[in-house]
Amino acid sequence: MAVVSVSMPDELIDRLDEFATNHEYTGRSEVVREGVRILITEFENDRLERRPLAGVVSVLYDYGTTSVERRLTRLRHEHEDHVASTAHSHVGDHCMELFVIEGELEDISAFVGTVRSIEDVRTVDYTLLPLDAVDRPETS
Known part of the structure; x- marks a missing residue:
């Protein structure tokens, strides 16, 4: 080995x-x-491949870590085709950035991987939802 x-x-x-x-x-x-x-x-999931997805990516980092804030802002612009919105909140002594993201698994995987590689980010979590599995109400 x-x-x-x-x-x-x-x-x-x-x-x-x-x-x-x-x-x-x-x-x-x-x-x-x-x-x-x-x-x-993690992202080798046949159930999600080649399907339109939406998700929420949460990023937690220490309050006042401006280098993380700047990198997350740049990342939002670099992935503007997939980031639908963001929200920033203070949670205790930490900042939490929430990204609503749309795209295919490969796009979201690249985004999450890049966020995880940012120095001083404490944790990154996400949830994904296949958009083609959402029932749409019938119109009359």
């Missing part, structure tokens, strides 16, 4: 070690391997 070096902040390493211990993993490598498998397969 190949060995891969990964740089992480000390806080994340501490959390990784604690997680491995609390969940009875054999060590960091086992946790990282499982995380990578999950991340890679």
